[in-house]
Amino acid sequence: MNTLNLLDIALVFMVLSIIPCIHRIIKGPTIPDRVIAVDALATVIVVMLGVYSFVQESVFFMDVALVLSIIAFVGTVTISKYLDEGVVF
Amino acid sequence: MNNITVIQDILSNFFFFAGMFFVFLGMLGLYRLPDVYNRLHATTKIGTLGAFGVMMGIVIKLGFGPMGIKAITVGLFLLLTAPVAAHMISRAAHRHGVGLCEESxxxxxxxxxxxxxxxxxxxxxxxxxxxxxxx
Structure with missing residues (x-):
């Protein structure tokens, strides 16, 4: 029961930590600010999916976390390459 | 409840708290710091220390079952790719013309x-x- 309470606190904390990401995505002055905020948001959602997979005792949420981390990495690299050189490929 | 279970609980709770603490520090830095590069310096810690700490907590709590193997895969992937993504986005921002803050x-x-x-x-x-x- 003690560890379950700690995991619930972790889930609520992760949901609360989405708020600065949304604030930075809306208000951020430049494009790299928004890209950094989206990357941090994806990482926080990956951590939340890992904790939720442990709470629900199901393996499938961990697959979702792995795929989401891969997509976030590819998206960040693509946007940075587009900002740098003007082309994607 | 023998000694090994107690040690597993204490270690996994410690890693969970370390991960949550670094996620909190990263979000505080993303909200408060004045510059793109300072914010990037703060938020990279979420990917390396925060996510890897939480995943190591799950691995220690569960052992090397299916969920533990997937958790350590996610942790190692984030540990390898977060610095690469941070370096590429900071280089692109500097070449794009985003300046530094006045205190630099x-x-x-x-x-x-x-x-x-x-x-x-x-x-x-x-x-x-x-x-x-x-x-």
Whole structure:
């Protein structure tokens, strides 16, 4: 029961930590600010999916976390390459 | 409940708290710091220390079952790719022309890049370099 309470606190904390990401995505002055905020948001959602997979005792949420981390990495690299050189490929 | 279970609980709770603490620090830095590069310096800690800490907590709590193997895969992937993504986005931001904040004292990459490429949009090397030499 003690560890379950700690995991619930972790889930609520992760949901609360989405708020600065949304604030930075809306208000951020430049494009790299928004890209950094989206990357941090994806990482926080990956951590939340890992904790939720442990709470629900199901393996499938961990697959979702792995795929989401891969997509976030590819998206960040693509946007940075587009900002740098003007082309994607 | 024998000793090994108690040690597993204590270690996994410690890693969970470390991960949550670094996620909190990263979010505080993303909200408060004045510059793109300072914010990037804060939020990279979420990917390396925060996510890897939480995943290591799950691995220690569960052992090497299916969920533990997937958790350590996610943790190692984030540990390998978060610095690469941070380096690429900071380099793209510097070449895109995003300047530094006023409290910055030296910009070595902008100096070398503007020597190579004369059409560099960053135009703040001289004043910053003079202030740095006077100190």
């Amino acid at each position: 004292t030296v910009d070595d990459y902008g100096k070398t890049y503007c020597l190579i490429n004369s059409s560099c949009p960053v135009k703040h090397e001289e004043t910053i370099e003079d202030e740095h030499d006077q100190m």
